[in-house]
Amino acid sequence: MEAAILSGSIKIMLPKLLSLVEKSWNLSKDIMRDIKFLEKELGMIVRSIDMELNAPRQDHGAALLLLSIEDLRELAHGIEDCIDSLMYRASWKQQSSLFRRRVQSPKTLLTGLQFAQKLQRMKQMVVEAHDRRQRYPVPAQTSGDAPSPSSSASDPRLVDADLVGVDEHRAKLLEQLAEAAEGQPMQLKVVSIVGCWGLGKTALAADVYKTEAGGERFDKRAWVCAALRSPGEVLANMLREFGSDCQESVLLDTSNVSQLCVQVRNHLANKRYFIVIDDIQTQAQWKRIKSAFPDDNDGSSRVVVTTTIQSVATACSSENGYVHRMSRLDEKCSKRLFSEKACPKKYLHYDQPDTTAILNKCYGQPLALITMGEFLKSIGWPIGRTCEDACNNIRYHMENGETFGDMRRALMRSYASLGGHALKACLLYFAMFPSDHPMRKKSLLRRWSAEGIVETQASCDAMKLAAENFDELMDRNLIEPIGVSNNGNVKTCQTYGMMREFILQLSVSQNFVTLFCDDKKEAGKYARRLSLHHKNAKDDDRFKNIDLSLVRSLTIFGEACKTVLNFSKYELLRVLDLEKCDDLKDDHIKGICNLLLLKYLSLGGSVTELPEDIAKLEHLEALDVRKTKDLSPMEVKGFFISWVI
Structure with a gap:
C-alpha cells in the first residue's frame, strides 16, 4: 500500500x-x-x-x-x-x-x-x-x-453470528423476499443490502438465507462470495453450490464466462431459486453475473447481494428491486453487544467500568464492538485495564493485536479496493484533522487541488477531479456527510469510528502525515504534511529536528509556538490552514508574503488586516477569511485571488 x-x-x-x-x-x-x-x-x-x-x-x-x-x-x-x-x-x-x-x-x-x-x-x-x-x-x-481469496475465509452460514438490534432489518428483508403480491412485476427480484464495513451485512444475509433456504419454496439455492473474485469464479462456485447434479463443476474453466452463464441458466431454467452474492465490488462484476440468471416469468425467484458501495447496490436492484441500507446500532444495543463479548459471566455482578470512550470509538459498528469486547476480555475486563487505556493505544493494537485480525482485514480490504493513488491519498488526508472537526467539502477539495494530490488532465481541471474523488469516497461509505443542503449536496463531512483510527495509523506509518497530538509526535522521517492538534505545538524544542523549509502543508488547531508561526521558514508551503489557530496575530501574517508557492490560505484568530504584499503571491488560488474577526470577503476582493470567501 x-x-x-x-x-x-x-x-x-x-x-x-x-x-x-x-x-x-x-x-x-x-x-x-x-x-x-x-x-x-x-x-x-x-x-x-x-x-x-x-x-x-x-x-x-x-x-x-x-x-x-x-x-x-x-x-x-x-x-x-x-x-x-x-x-x-x-x-x-x-x-x-x-x-x-x-x-x-x-x-x-x-x-x-x-x-x-x-x-x-x-x-x-x-x-x-x-x-x-x-x-x-x-x-x-x-x-x-498468491493467497487464495477463500484461504482464510469461513462460511458465514456456519458461524453463530452475534446479531443484536437487527430485528427490524430482518423483518424488512423477509417482507421484501416474500411471494410477489398480485399486481407486482412477474420478474426476478434483487434485494441489495448496503452499508459501510463492519455493520453486519453478511451476518444478516446469512441469517435470512438460513430462514429462506430451509423450506421447500425454492428448488435451487446458493451462497457465493464475490470479494476478490472474477465473475467466472463466482459463477463456478455457484454451480458447485447447486449440488450433486453438478459434479462436472470441479473441472470448470473460470475464464470462459459465457459458457459458465449458459450452464447456470440451464440449471436454473423453469426453477425457483434463491441466491445470495456476498460483497459485490463493481457494477461490471454484477452485470456479468446477472446475465447468467434466466428470465423469471412468475416472479418467484430471489437474489440477495451485499455491498459497501451505494452505486453498486442501486445498479443491482435497478429493476424490480429493493435497496436496504444498514444503520449503526443505537447506544443501548451497542452497550449490550459490547458487554456480552467483554464481560465473562463470573464477573456479571461486578460494577462495570465506564464504557463511553470505547463505545464512541466503535461508533455503533458490530464488528468493532465485538473486536473491542473480545480484546478487553483477553486483558482482564472488567478488573483489568480501563477503556481509556485501551483507547489510548488503539492504533497499536489494530496493527499488531491478534484479536483485531478480522477488523484489520476488513479495513485493509476497503482501502485496497480504492483504485489508484489519488483516491487512497484523499482518504489518508483526513488524518490531518481532529476527530471532532467536521470538514467543509469545498475547502477539502481546494486543499487536495493545491497539494497536487489529484492528477490534472488536459480535459478536466483539478477541482473537478477532486470532486469526483470525494463523491467516490462517499459512495463507498468510507466518509459520511454531516451537513447536507436542501438540494442534497454534502456541505460538511467526517470520518468515523475505527475507520478514522485506521486512517491515522496508515497515514503516519506511511509518512503521509506528521501529526502532533495527545502530547506526542507521531512522525516518520519526512515532514511533508504537518498537522498540530489541540495545543500540542507550544514547545519550540519539539520542532528542532524538523526541517520546516520542506513542509508542503501546515494545519494548526489550538496554540502554537514561535518556531511554528515563523512563516519565513516554510519556503515550499502550498497549503496553510490557520483557521483554528488560537493565538494568530497580524504580526504573524507578515511572513506569509514569503510563501511564493502558496496556493491555499485560510485565516482565523485576531487577524484584522492583510499585508499589501500578499497580492504578490501569484500562485494563491484560495483565500478563506470567514473565521477572522474583522475581515470580510469584500475587503480582500481586490487582491485578484480566484477564490475568496
Whole structure:
C-alpha cells in the first residue's frame, strides 16, 4: 500500500519536471541534461513499482521490497524538493527589488551551482538504488504463491453470528423476499443490502438465507462470495453450490464466462431459486453475473447481494428491486453487544467500568464492538485495564493485536479496493484533522487541488477531479456527510469510528502525515504534511529536528509556538490552514508574503488586516477569511485571488 502512494506521487511529479524542462528558466545545458535523465528514470521507477505491486510474492521478499521502496521514496522526495526549490527561486527572482527588500530573504534560496549539485546527488541515488536492487534481487514468484481469496475465509452460514438490534432489518428483508403480491412485476427480484464495513451485512444475509433456504419454496439455492473474485469464479462456485447434479463443476474453466452463464441458466431454467452474492465490488462484476440468471416469468425467484458501495447496490436492484441500507446500532444495543463479548459471566455482578470512550470509538459498528469486547476480555475486563487505556493505544493494537485480525482485514480490504493513488491519498488526508472537526467539502477539495494530490488532465481541471474523488469516497461509505443542503449536496463531512483510527495509523506509518497530538509526535522521517492538534505545538524544542523549509502543508488547531508561526521558514508551503489557530496575530501574517508557492490560505484568530504584499503571491488560488474577526470577503476582493470567501 505504501508503494501505491509513492508510485502515485511520482506520477504527479512527472508533469512538474516536464514543465521545468519546457520553461527552462535559463538553466545550463548540464542541468537540462540531468533533468531529462531524471525524467526518464522517474518513468521507469513508476513502471517498476507498478509491476512489483501487481506481482505476487512471498513474505521473504517483502523486506527487500520495503528496502527498495525506502530508496525510491528518498529519491522521489529529493527530486520534488529540487523541483519546488527551483520554482521558488524563479518566483523570487521575478519579484521586484522593492518587494525583495520589504520581505525577508529566504535563507535557503538555491544558487545555480547548489541546484546542479543536488541534481547530481539525485542521479547518484538512482545509480545506488539500482545497484542495490541488482545485488539483492527479489526472487520471482509463481502464481501459486498468491493467497487464495477463500484461504482464510469461513462460511458465514456456519458461524453463530452475534446479531443484536437487527430485528427490524430482518423483518424488512423477509417482507421484501416474500411471494410477489398480485399486481407486482412477474420478474426476478434483487434485494441489495448496503452499508459501510463492519455493520453486519453478511451476518444478516446469512441469517435470512438460513430462514429462506430451509423450506421447500425454492428448488435451487446458493451462497457465493464475490470479494476478490472474477465473475467466472463466482459463477463456478455457484454451480458447485447447486449440488450433486453438478459434479462436472470441479473441472470448470473460470475464464470462459459465457459458457459458465449458459450452464447456470440451464440449471436454473423453469426453477425457483434463491441466491445470495456476498460483497459485490463493481457494477461490471454484477452485470456479468446477472446475465447468467434466466428470465423469471412468475416472479418467484430471489437474489440477495451485499455491498459497501451505494452505486453498486442501486445498479443491482435497478429493476424490480429493493435497496436496504444498514444503520449503526443505537447506544443501548451497542452497550449490550459490547458487554456480552467483554464481560465473562463470573464477573456479571461486578460494577462495570465506564464504557463511553470505547463505545464512541466503535461508533455503533458490530464488528468493532465485538473486536473491542473480545480484546478487553483477553486483558482482564472488567478488573483489568480501563477503556481509556485501551483507547489510548488503539492504533497499536489494530496493527499488531491478534484479536483485531478480522477488523484489520476488513479495513485493509476497503482501502485496497480504492483504485489508484489519488483516491487512497484523499482518504489518508483526513488524518490531518481532529476527530471532532467536521470538514467543509469545498475547502477539502481546494486543499487536495493545491497539494497536487489529484492528477490534472488536459480535459478536466483539478477541482473537478477532486470532486469526483470525494463523491467516490462517499459512495463507498468510507466518509459520511454531516451537513447536507436542501438540494442534497454534502456541505460538511467526517470520518468515523475505527475507520478514522485506521486512517491515522496508515497515514503516519506511511509518512503521509506528521501529526502532533495527545502530547506526542507521531512522525516518520519526512515532514511533508504537518498537522498540530489541540495545543500540542507550544514547545519550540519539539520542532528542532524538523526541517520546516520542506513542509508542503501546515494545519494548526489550538496554540502554537514561535518556531511554528515563523512563516519565513516554510519556503515550499502550498497549503496553510490557520483557521483554528488560537493565538494568530497580524504580526504573524507578515511572513506569509514569503510563501511564493502558496496556493491555499485560510485565516482565523485576531487577524484584522492583510499585508499589501500578499497580492504578490501569484500562485494563491484560495483565500478563506470567514473565521477572522474583522475581515470580510469584500475587503480582500481586490487582491485578484480566484477564490475568496
